[in-house]
Amino acid sequence: MRRGGPWAAHLAVAVFVLLWTLPLLGLVVTSLRDRDQIAASGWWTAFSGVTLTRTFRTPPGGEGAQPGGRYALAGNALEGGGRVEAFGIDARRPAAFHPGAVADLGKGATLTVQADGAYSLTAPHGLAAPQGQRIFLTATVGPSPTLQNYADVLAATGIARSLLNSAIVAVPSTLFPVGLAVFAAYALAWMPFAGRRLVLAAVLGLMAVPLQVALIPLLKVHNAAGQALGLDPKGFVGVWLAHTGFGLPLAIYLIRNAMAALPREVIDSARLDGASDLAILTRIVLPLAAPAIAGFAVFQFIWTWNDLLVALVFLGPQGDRLVLTGRLLNLVGTHGGQWDILAASACVSVAVPVAVFLAFQRLLVRGLLSGVAD
Template identity: 55%
Template structure:
């Protein structure tokens, strides 16, 4: 066996580490998708890894109100099925929260006013009374059931049919696309100047940019908004609008963009720049004709990160756009769908997958540049 064909322990370690990271990220995503197509009751009862197995659920069903009763052979009857069109096997049931599993399936429970409740294994129930039943609310039926796997698209239908979801989708695109393109254009010019142009204070500017990488967004957001309001009042610009959020995202994205692009551009062959200058090319011509075409990997790498951040952003959008019905971005709309107390949290998984559709398209379109751009931007310098 050739010595070069034997892989070193370090190579195996790298491969296993990559495999571990892939599994670490893939499993939660798979679990999120499986949960998004499960029945909401099963999401509550069991984890996504049990999606293909029968689950045991404790549930409550409210029977129809007494105005739905019918008379059969001298008895007043209310009937139905606790599964409401689904399938399952009832193992026990009860008529009160203190004893939710007091009776086995098929048994008859004695209720108030001489009423009787029978729940069969297939979920069929029957409430009977010798006299007409009174009241405005139906009897609660507590039951324990073994329910087979159920998959549905109801969670997606709830999200996609929600009022205003289309407008919020367009709002997110209106925020994310310019907030990605503008920082790239500005950062590319700045990165070229810091990499190849000689001027006083260049090193100091680069040091400040590196320092800005660690400034938290939450700490600088309020001062930025105050300054923007003062400038906007001077020029007659509204504090709420897309222009403000574009500027905010540009400001927060520029330090990383300039640092990444500067390192990449500084590593381009010096001979190309010198040959272009000998031929009489200006800095602008060198930048547009040589540097930009060679910098696609780094530009695409930053575009992925910037788009993911701006697309999923909620805080900056709420501050600079507001929380009105017409200004909500997609993330804000989905938060509102969940309710103030998270009462519809079962649609959370479906909402998550809907929000990642566009970022996934961007990522898979530009991913071939990602690794090249990151590696080159992190190891090259000038």
């Protein structure tokens, strides 16, 4: 009897789950941080204090009280809270003074910044710089999650329309191959006809056709047919047919395997009772093969939702038909160095596929494990 086998398997599974989960956790945490914190430290430090260097400018000169004829100005340079580690008045020496020290601004003016961010500025008559005194702060701030990144992404031009376009593409592109594959899979599994194995071999061969190889020839055929029938060459019908064509071989293969694994006695008994093939399919086979069908549907929906290549080829880069992945790609080009916007955009993009996966997780697992090829 072997010992430690199950523990080793559980440990390996835990390691793989951790490796898959950490990047997603890092993406979510990054999307909830502000730009300064992202630039200062990694996402794993988001749950503890982060040391940042910030610049604060006091109100313009002349707005302070003048008790006894001397200009005085007070306030707090850390509006969001935190602790000042050092401060400075020169960009070349941003941490020249400790909290509580008195910095000489020249011409009798002084500046003091306390550890809690409270500052006090005094001068004989007023600030020499009418735009206010600039203060450089080195401060440790605690976790400060924000939803502003998501607000900026969702408020971007065209995001709502692109979300709708992705749904218009993904839902029919999932239903069409599933509906067609159910009938083809039943025929290959339970309807004897000449050349059945050759058809199954052809289905397996089509699964190996690369998407990039067939995309341009398919587009030419689509454009020619669209001109002959008077259809919009950049309409949603083209992208639906493309996703259906590329997803159909895998759908037929998976669903056929699940149907072929059903007990033959059940099918034969239904036929002896006079049930037609359509009745057997709808009343017996479909309920038993539902996990396999749902499993493929989840995969197909996630694939079509995250697709960019097929959508760009058949729909083009028009703003009114641009899918979410294309819109976020444009947003990345506009905000290339803003990791807060990029992380929030990525989370918005994966939110729907993750929700679908979690909702149909059990059916997906059962579907993957159902059926064995003949």
